[in-house]
Amino acid sequence: MSAIGQGRLVTWRRGHRSVRFSRRSAWVALATCGVVLVLAVVGLMIGDYDVSAGQVLAALGGGGTDPLASYFVTEIRLPRVVAAILVGIALGVAGSLFQMVSGNPLGSPDILGFTTGAATGALIQIIVVGGDTDAVALGALVGGLLTAALVQVLVRPHGLTGTRLVLVGIGVGSTLGAINTLLVAEASLVAAQTAAQWLAGSLNTVLWPRTTMLAVAVAVLSACAVTIARALHLLPLGDDTARAVGVPAQRIRTSAVVIAVAMVSVATAVTGPIAFVALAAPQVARRLAGTPTPGIVGPALTGALLVLGSDLIAQRLLAPTELAVGVVTGALGGIYLIVLLAVDWRKR
Amino acid sequence: MGDGLTARTSRRWTVLVVAAVIMVVAVLLSLSVGSNRLPVTEVWDLLLHPDGSTESAAIHGQRLPRTAVAVAVGAALGLAGALMQSLTRNPLADPGILGINAGASLTVVLAVAVTGLTGIWFYLWFAFAGAAVTSVGVYLLAGTGRHSATPARLALAGVAVSAALVAITQTVILADQQAFNEFRLWVAGSLEGRGWTELSAITPFLLVGLVIAVLIGPALNALGLGDETGRALGVRVPWTRSLAMVAVTLLCGAATAAVGPIAFVGLAVPMLTRAAVGHDLRWMTPLCLLLGASWLLVADTLARVVTAQEVAAGVIAALLGGPVFVAVVRRRKVPAL
Numbered sequence: 260m261s262a263i264g265q266g267r268l269v270t271w272r273r274g275h276r277s278v279r280f281s282r283r284s285a286w287v288a289l290a291t292c293g294v295v296l297v298l299a300v301v302g303l304m305i306g307d308y309d310v311s312a313g314q315v316l317a318a319l320g321g322g323g324t325d326p327l328a329s330y331f332v333t334e335i336r337l338p339r340v341v342a343a344i345l346v347g348i349a350l351g352v353a354g355s356l357f358q359m360v361s362g363n364p365l366g367s368p369d370i371l372g373f374t375t376g377a378a379t380g381a382l383i384q385i386i387v388v389g390g391d392t393d394a395v396a397l398g399a400l401v402g403g404l405l406t407a408a409l410v411q412v413l414v415r416p417h418g419l420t421g422t423r424l425v426l427v428g429i430g431v432g433s434t435l436g437a438i439n440t441l442l443v444a445e446a447s448l449v450a451a452q453t454a455a456q457w458l459a460g461s462l463n464t465v466l467w468p469r470t471t472m473l474a475v476a477v478a479v480l481s482a483c484a485v486t487i488a489r490a491l492h493l494l495p496l497g498d499d500t501a502r503a504v505g506v507p508a509q510r511i512r513t514s515a516v517v518i519a520v521a522m523v524s525v526a527t528a529v530t531g532p533i534a535f536v537a538l539a540a541p542q543v544a545r546r547l548a549g550t551p552t553p554g555i556v557g558p559a560l561t562g563a564l565l566v567l568g569s570d571l572i573a574q575r576l577l578a579p580t581e582l583a584v585g586v587v588t589g590a591l592g593g594i595y596l597i598v599l600l601a602v603d604w605r606k607r
Numbered sequence: 608m609g610d611g612l613t614a615r616t617s618r619r620w621t622v623l624v625v626a627a628v629i630m631v632v633a634v635l636l637s638l639s640v641g642s643n644r645l646p647v648t649e650v651w652d653l654l655l656h657p658d659g660s661t662e663s664a665a666i667h668g669q670r671l672p673r674t675a676v677a678v679a680v681g682a683a684l685g686l687a688g689a690l691m692q693s694l695t696r697n698p699l700a701d702p703g704i705l706g707i708n709a710g711a712s713l714t715v716v717l718a719v720a721v722t723g724l725t726g727i728w729f730y731l732w733f734a735f736a737g738a739a740v741t742s743v744g745v746y747l748l749a750g751t752g753r754h755s756a757t758p759a760r761l762a763l764a765g766v767a768v769s770a771a772l773v774a775i776t777q778t779v780i781l782a783d784q785q786a787f788n789e790f791r792l793w794v795a796g797s798l799e800g801r802g803w804t805e806l807s808a809i810t811p812f813l814l815v816g817l818v819i820a821v822l823i824g825p826a827l828n829a830l831g832l833g834d835e836t837g838r839a840l841g842v843r844v845p846w847t848r849s850l851a852m853v854a855v856t857l858l859c860g861a862a863t864a865a866v867g868p869i870a871f872v873g874l875a876v877p878m879l880t881r882a883a884v885g886h887d888l889r890w891m892t893p894l895c896l897l898l899g900a901s902w903l904l905v906a907d908t909l910a911r912v913v914t915a916q917e918v919a920a921g922v923i924a925a926l927l928g929g930p931v932f933v934a935v936v937r938r939r940k941v942p943a944l
Contacts, residue, residue, distance in 0.1 A: 365763065413933060422759045426936040429766055434929030437922045444918040534770065577782050586777050593771025597748060600767055604751040604760065
């Protein structure tokens with residue numbers, strides 16, 4: 260199924276394991292990596308204190324001559340750039356998993372309200388409990404999972420597919436969004452400022468401790484995603500066929516949803532809700548690579564590219580005022596969604 | 608047959624009377640609830656005999672005009688929702704969900720950013736332009752391709768369009784924080800500080816919208832049976848459609864200009880109304896006006912008391928309306944995209 264129409268395929272074997280991919284998707288992945296690296300260096304260079312590319316490389320190597328430049332690069336900008344890449348990977352992979360499970364490009368965590376639910380969980384931690392960063396991450400995770408469970412119950416007996424799922428998710432998301440606003444209004448002034456800033460979806464205040472936490476979580480969850488990706492490709496053939504080749508369809512679906520919600524939640528916990536990346540990254544990756552399903556690696560890289568690029572725009576568009584990256588992805592993603600719908604509907 | 612019709616008519620009258628009573632209660636609640644809570648009897652006394660006290664000033668100076676704005680805007684949104692739902696034969700049509708209110712607010716925000724002018728008279732025209740352009744745009748998007756605009760497509764197109772519009776609106780506001788300090792409440796859909804100025808500005812437009820709605824009610828009823836049947840019954844289809852769009856634009860544009868974008872009132876109110884009196888727009892129109900006004904009054908009253916500091920009424924409206932949206936979607940058969 261996934262091999263149809265991919266052009267020339269390359270197979271790597273090592274013992275019992277093999278990896279198969281098309282040349283085009285390999286080139287696309289390499290090119291995306293390159294652009295991400297370039298954007299990362301640009302992200303390290305620009306800011307209120309401009310640093311040259313040479314100074315950036317020197318600072319990264321630990322041999323910077325300008326202590327102020329080294330400080331800005333390694334302590335302020337590097338964690339932000341790394342966090343942007345990690346958040347992009349998490350959102351891209353999560354979106355891809357959801358879209359493969361629901362068989363619908365609109366079956367993304369941001370459309371379905373899971374991102375908003377994760378935000379609700381995190382806000383309850385920030386405002387009501389007053390928890391630390393770990394507690395906020397846990398709150399986001401619980402909020403996201405509960406929202407996923409709620410949506411699943413509400414669309415019963417139809418399952419996590421189809422238009423009904425999307426519309427129910429939109430309704431749940433709107434309601435949770437209103438609850439989030441109420442929570443912020445209820446908070447004390449200091450907590451409300453933290454919460455409001457966080458709710459806009461921003462990388463402005465991300466430093467190393469949170470980036471490190473994010474890195475560990477994204478690494479573990481990405482590994483889980485890769486292990487079930489191959490089984491997910493079989494789902495469009497139908498549950499019976501999948502079972503016949505040894506894939507327990509329902510269990511794979513559930514694990515995919517749990518992994519995806521976890522990825523959205525850790526990303527949301529660090530930056531706040533960032534709209535539309537989970538929706539757009541898999542679709543962009545699929546079109547670039549020319550494959551029928553998005554896969555895992557492509558959406559991860561595309562997601563990193565989208566978040567990093569949007570964050571640069573957010574920083575510089577109205578400088579010195581910094582926009583929240585979520586606002587930029589919201590505008591870009593909303594426009595992309597309009598195009599996606601128009602193109603999709605024109606064909607039918 | 609005759610008895611059945613009479614029973615139905617008397618039931619409809621009962622519903623109307625109950626709705627009127629609900630609205631009166633909502634009005635009194637809105638007048639008595641606030642930072643200084645007054646008993647309803649005292650509110651009544653002060654309404655009839657203003658005595659110059661602080662309480663009297665609060666009621667006549669702040670709560671009465673605010674309540675009047677809530678009544679006008681809520682009624683307008685309820686009626687606009689009913690018109691849109693009849694026009695598109697689509698239970699998910701709502702000025703908020705279809706992005707029309709978001710379009711109206713973006714044009715207003717852009718106009719303020721470019722010219723620096725403020726004031727309801729200035730907002731109105733831009734809100735109308737934004738509402739008209741967005742509704743046409745969402746329709747064109749949803750009607751792309753061979754299929755017509757299905758309910759699900761319209762809702763999705765509206766969500767996509769309003770997501771983009773809201774993000775752009777936020778960017779514009781962040782770009783010029785000074786100019787928009789007062790504006791931030793407006794963007795969330797708030798009735799705080801709204802009063803006679805806004806009301807007198809929007810009332811003529813709302814009345815024109817209402818008159819159009821009443822006049823085309825029978826024609827829209829006939830169109831509800833399908834375009835072919837409607838034409839056979841003597842309805843001029845394009846003319847009726849265009850007039851309905853004009854009415855929706857006037858109602859939504861004026862409402863948004865006065866208080867900012869408010870979602871879900873236009874969704875939930877017509878749905879409840881239809882459950883109570885059926886699809887006949889001649890009965891739906893008065894009931895939507897009453898229930899729309901009550902819905903927004905309740906939302907605004909709750910907005911004043913649920914949290915320590917006041918929240919925007921639009922937030923409460925979404926909180927009340929979101930579950931209704933989910934309920935509609937769950938019950939109906941949703942055609943594939």
